Amino acid sequence: MSGNRGPRRARAEAFGAIFQLERPRALVFVDRTMARRRGVSAEMAKDLWRDPDADGDLGKTPLSAPLEAHLQLTNHCAVGCKGCYTGASPTPAAGEWGLEQWKRAVDELAAMGVFHLALGGGESATLPWLGDIARHARARGLIPNLTTSGLYGLDALLPIAGLFGQINVSMDGLGQTYAAVRGVDGFSDADAALIKLRKKKREIGINVVVTRKNFADLDALFAYARQRRLNEVELLRFKPSGRGAAAHRTLAPTDAQNRALWPVIAAAVKKHRMRARADCSLTPMIAHHEPDPEMLARLAVYGCTGGDFLVGVKASGQVAACSFAAPPRKRPSAHDLADYWQQDGAFGAFRQWKSTPEPCRSCRYFSLCRGGCKAVSAHLAGDPRAPDPECPRVIDFARAKGDRRSTLLPIVR
């Protein structure tokens, strides 16, 4: 446990250890030799270092605990975006946890060695105890980060903004494009929220869900982020879950857009000198442009790491491999995560990515991409074990086989 002495600084792993740096903000993965040199002892590693073959082999086995936990603190949100992946509603869902239950969950995550929390919803900024849970996380050595729409709860958020490592505002388009993507005209309010938050702290960015309707505006969104002096643009893939399942046909990028995404990001980053982050589920679209796999590995660019690098916790406290995944059959609670994490078969298909069939198995990015986004596979292909049906390689493979299903996917033009 880290007590009240700042963020967790290190954690032993089978491959060695993970260190946390505060400046620059980074998690550094090292082998056992370097771990020892930097103060991680075999005693601290306990039985994690028993297998000599695991030394330096990041990805051989799931991590001993997630790097970050995604807590959906509430499903309440009054905005009603048409593509909302949680299907958030104007009233809280039945059985939502309160502050004391979330504090216990944070204690469990801290004891496991989790580094970061990503707090979301619904709209978590409207929770009267958001600051309490953020302070509790800090006290336990976890860094809380937050995504907000910026449309509600801003007055309460501004005084506690400093508690968070990074705050991003959802910004899926500028002006009318915002409304075209979200079905709600919230650009002006979200923009005003960004301006106010940026006056409070430097680590403010935007989350952009890449859709068919804002693809042409991505460069303008990077320019906007630069103009507002934000520190990052985080690009997210449209997921067909919650209300997004119905909106997928009209909002998900076309196949041509998915193939063009990486060059568009690259050009925007260079032109506007903005940092870009990419959602794990965009890894197939990045791999399509054949970057050096060694470089991807060095920057920890992975595809699906649900139930491994990350874990999701629903508003009712149930654990899932990621925010889009259904809870496992055993319906483990976040209070019992450490026990469930170690169980055989935990997180089902998410940890069985090595059994993903062709064309993933022969792909040179397989060990990184891990078959792409299982949430998308589950919704579009009906099986989380299926190769990501929006991956360009998977589409080309199906076309080469004469599989008409690939041409029936709504993303293909």
Added chain:
Amino acid sequence: MLAVKLGMNPNSSSLGVDVTFLLFGAAAVSLLTPVVAALLRFRRPPTDER
């Protein structure tokens, strides 16, 4: 050093990874490694953590 994951992910729906360095190629990534190694060298040892 095996990997460096830069920044913090605020997004509660996915693992966001900083891809900026990818744009500048292997040379930039290979420059990053010794810098991070040096920073690690000068930090306090994590004696209280597993």
